[in-house]
Amino acid sequence: MAYVAVKGGEAAIEKSIELLKLSRSEGKNSLETEVITSRMKQLVDRVMCEAGFYAPLYAAISLKQNEGSLEEAVFLMRAYRSTLTRSHTSLELDCREMRLTRRISSAFKDIPLGQILGPTYDYTHRLINFDLLSENEEELEAFKDEFLGNIERLSTPMKAARVSDLLREENLIADYEKDNTEPEDITQEKFMFPASRSVKLQTLFRADTGFISGVAYSGMRGYGASAHPTIGELRCGYMEIEIAYPLDTDESMVLGEILFTEVEAYIGSHISTSGAHDGLGIAIGYGLVFGRAETRAIAMSILDCALNNPDPSNPPNDEEFVLLHGEPLEMSGFISHLKLPHYVTYQSRLDNIRKIRRENQINGSNATSEYGEELCISDE
Amino acid sequence: MNENDYNFAFLDEGSKREIRRAIIKAITIPGCQIPFGSRELPIGRGWGTGGLQITLSIIGPDDILKVIDQGNDDSVNAISIKKFVSRCTGVEQTTDTQKATIIQSRHRIPEEKLGENHVLVLQVPNPEPLRSVERSVLKARQMHGDTEYSAAWLLLYEQIVRYGKITMGAGYPVLVDGRYVMAPSPIPRYDTLGLDDADCLYLFGAGREKMIYAVPPHTSVVPLDFDDFPFELENVEERVCRICGAENVYFDEIFDSETGERHYQCSDSGFCAKNAAAKQI
Amino acid sequence: MDQIMKVNELSVVYGKGCDYCRDSNNPLEKNRCPHCMAVCAVRDISLELYDSEILGVVGESGSGKTTLMKALYFDIIPTKGSAYLAAYNNGETDIFSVSSQQQRAIRNNLLGMVYQNPVMGLLMNYSSGGNVAQKLIAAGHRNVAAMQERTAQLLDHMEIPLNRVKEPPRNFSGGMQQRVQISKAIANNPPVLLLDEVTTGLDLSVQAKVLDLIRMVQKQLNISVIVVSHDLAVIRMLSDRTVVMLDGQIVEHGFTDQILEDPQHWFTQTLVHSLI
Numbered sequence: 001m002a003y004v005a006v007k008g009g010e011a012a013i014e015k016s017i018e019l020l021k022l023s024r025s026e027g028k029n030s031l032e033t034e035v036i037t038s039r040m041k042q043l044v045d046r047v048m049c050e051a052g053f054y055a056p057l058y059a060a061i062s063l064k065q066n067e068g069s070l071e072e073a074v075f076l077m078r079a080y081r082s083t084l085t086r087s088h089t090s091l092e093l094d095c096r097e098m099r100l101t102r103r104i105s106s107a108f109k110d111i112p113l114g115q116i117l118g119p120t121y122d123y124t125h126r127l128i129n130f131d132l133l134s135e136n137e138e139e140l141e142a143f144k145d146e147f148l149g150n151i152e153r154l155s156t157p158m159k160a161a162r163v164s165d166l167l168r169e170e171n172l173i174a175d176y177e178k179d180n181t182e183p184e185d186i187t188q189e190k191f192m193f194p195a196s197r198s199v200k201l202q203t204l205f206r207a208d209t210g211f212i213s214g215v216a217y218s219g220m221r222g223y224g225a226s227a228h229p230t231i232g233e234l235r236c237g238y239m240e241i242e243i244a245y246p247l248d249t250d251e252s253m254v255l256g257e258i259l260f261t262e263v264e265a266y267i268g269s270h271i272s273t274s275g276a277h278d279g280l281g282i283a284i285g286y287g288l289v290f291g292r293a294e295t296r297a298i299a300m301s302i303l304d305c306a307l308n309n310p311d312p313s314n315p316p317n318d319e320e321f322v323l324l325h326g327e328p329l330e331m332s333g334f335i336s337h338l339k340l341p342h343y344v345t346y347q348s349r350l351d352n353i354r355k356i357r358r359e360n361q362i363n364g365s366n367a368t369s370e371y372g373e374e375l376c377i378s379d380e
Numbered sequence: 381m382n383e384n385d386y387n388f389a390f391l392d393e394g395s396k397r398e399i400r401r402a403i404i405k406a407i408t409i410p411g412c413q414i415p416f417g418s419r420e421l422p423i424g425r426g427w428g429t430g431g432l433q434i435t436l437s438i439i440g441p442d443d444i445l446k447v448i449d450q451g452n453d454d455s456v457n458a459i460s461i462k463k464f465v466s467r468c469t470g471v472e473q474t475t476d477t478q479k480a481t482i483i484q485s486r487h488r489i490p491e492e493k494l495g496e497n498h499v500l501v502l503q504v505p506n507p508e509p510l511r512s513v514e515r516s517v518l519k520a521r522q523m524h525g526d527t528e529y530s531a532a533w534l535l536l537y538e539q540i541v542r543y544g545k546i547t548m549g550a551g552y553p554v555l556v557d558g559r560y561v562m563a564p565s566p567i568p569r570y571d572t573l574g575l576d577d578a579d580c581l582y583l584f585g586a587g588r589e590k591m592i593y594a595v596p597p598h599t600s601v602v603p604l605d606f607d608d609f610p611f612e613l614e615n616v617e618e619r620v621c622r623i624c625g626a627e628n629v630y631f632d633e634i635f636d637s638e639t640g641e642r643h644y645q646c647s648d649s650g651f652c653a654k655n656a657a658a659k660q661i
Numbered sequence: 662m663d664q665i666m667k668v669n670e671l672s673v674v675y676g677k678g679c680d681y682c683r684d685s686n687n688p689l690e691k692n693r694c695p696h697c698m699a700v701c702a703v704r705d706i707s708l709e710l711y712d713s714e715i716l717g718v719v720g721e722s723g724s725g726k727t728t729l730m731k732a733l734y735f736d737i738i739p740t741k742g743s744a745y746l747a748a749y750n751n752g753e754t755d756i757f758s759v760s761s762q763q764q765r766a767i768r769n770n771l772l773g774m775v776y777q778n779p780v781m782g783l784l785m786n787y788s789s790g791g792n793v794a795q796k797l798i799a800a801g802h803r804n805v806a807a808m809q810e811r812t813a814q815l816l817d818h819m820e821i822p823l824n825r826v827k828e829p830p831r832n833f834s835g836g837m838q839q840r841v842q843i844s845k846a847i848a849n850n851p852p853v854l855l856l857d858e859v860t861t862g863l864d865l866s867v868q869a870k871v872l873d874l875i876r877m878v879q880k881q882l883n884i885s886v887i888v889v890s891h892d893l894a895v896i897r898m899l900s901d902r903t904v905v906m907l908d909g910q911i912v913e914h915g916f917t918d919q920i921l922e923d924p925q926h927w928f929t930q931t932l933v934h935s936l937i
Contacts, residue, residue, distance in 0.1 A: 333429075354615075
């Protein structure tokens, strides 16, 4: 065992950073950020979602800067975002106003406006298309002209009422009073437990995609109550972001629009509705993401619902488990800190093990307990 | 990073003020964990962001900064943090403990005695001393509120039952001001006694867990132990630093990869260099 | 006889509750309020516990017995009511009105609790000795050798072999786990011991042994005990006085012999008649 104290230095760090640049510049073609934002949309959306920061160009630069590392791109975006002041808060968004590009329901066949498939990978066969090796822009342009030339344009944007509004009229869904209290802001304050709904939704919105998908999946497999939720509605489309007009708060200004996917998952549950009904009804889990990350949005809706039914024996229903372990910067930061030297702490640990071994040798036993558990010492 | 693009000490003044408020609250309730809105920084969570946010919030242009990682001024992470602070503040850096006004440290308290003019900022990976006995944040908080610390002692009791000895290594839990059980960050047990009745101010920052706590000057800090199993330091006897010849300090253990021999050298590199220089004169 | 504990009009309501169900004279549907649908698990219960006696609480499952015990041990915050312990401030202070920190201290020093489910009362991965020692540590003991001696003595008393003191309760049978819980509960010689369905789910022979040990301990320590069970046989064997609970309320109380010989309430009569 040789663990000589590595004393690095400024020079070593600088060279290491140059090596990164070397690695990033492999090959002949520079990666234009415009290509990333237009052709790697899903990747850009994921970075923005986990960063909690809508800025496609910055997401593209971040991806370019870090050889496409999602972890590092989210990190860059977060660190930059935390230096910005929040100059405005948008007006409340109502996703009923969404300019739809896709909208489906797995609960009802006939919904107002019908099922709108939109762009989805769901029905593609996942076969690598080797033609893309020699795809050229002229062909793509021709396809675009032809496709756009043949479609019928709508005079007004496609908008639709929510499926759940119909159920709510029947008192099958719990109807809550509108809660217009100022939401907590998890970027400004440490949240405490029990967590408010705004904290839960914000945390889930920014959580690592793999984490929330995995935990939601565990709930579906039996580690929780939400065995098989039904997608009441999944809608994907553009939402205008408005702020109050600074000089006249009755007026508003549109800043632009953002592509969202919103999911309402239905889960059978004991509910109290505003009417006299009390008993089995439908609880709704809510999911919202930037872009078209549908699996992520569904996972979020499952966890939202699970967290509203606390049960510390099931990870998906345990708010401390879900809200504390999916934070991308925290998880990657703490795991990667293991690479830092731990000479001092390890010395302290070794000292203890040696002492105990020595004393136990004198006493004629070894340094494990009678039940075979190895000496286990907490180490940071 | 273009220095002009960012505020002095990186964080905006509002954030710094909020962190200072948490620090003041922490000083007034010694050993109690105070939540704060930990900001995302350009260095990794778990790499000293808690300590760094404290440093950035309290540093002024006239401060002199020393940063050490496991005792070492030249460790890559110490250099990285030092470089970052100096880029966004321009303050003077030093490796001399006595000269520094703010010392940010990971897992060590310097060998040289700290005085009234020093603030030692410790980076904390896990601020919750009860975490290993109660994983729920909510319940652990309730236990602190109730002064219900039997589980913390029980952990040590169990170690004695199993191994005949307390096996807790670095980060040994302490009782602060007779009230709060506190994780002193993973400093070696050797450093723990330095927290008690000190002349300097100790600030602890956990960026990932978003907690700040403090041990103000001249506060009682007592390691948890039992009458018949008192707190024990690491064994530093019969060891001599191969560089400066110091004895009775905390050592790094070095293996010579060629000869297989084991050497010791001061874990505190600033102290070691000073000591070696003094001997040459 | 001296009063050791007194409970006044204790209620535990799950749900908001309304004016109707707050009035204990108004009838409920079982324990559910027909107006606001709140569950009144415990409804205006008053009782006294005297020096060195065993008080039995009997009732069917769902009658509120366990909720009552949990409220007395501060596991559940009662909706209303007060309780006084002679050992706490001379019985002058309502123990539900004091700070959570004080309640912890009362729990650690003046009460012992044995839960129906040992998981509630024991740390399954710690040694059995450590489990008992925790109660001593909580009361301020800081000498390991003395605590080890005391825990070994307590466990030996409960017939746990000395060579198993270092083993965690998860390795033990249900009866043994309950005996570890009892050792833990009486470690600090508390004036009051709460036993919640301690023998439920155990084999008959094991039940008999645990009940024997409880009786023995109670006599030796002169401890006052509240024992809760759905099983009148357990109550008959242990308790001096008995209260009968139905739907969160006490429907009958008196000396155990008297209740067994001459039950007044129809529910008590059913219970007694089903007892062979």
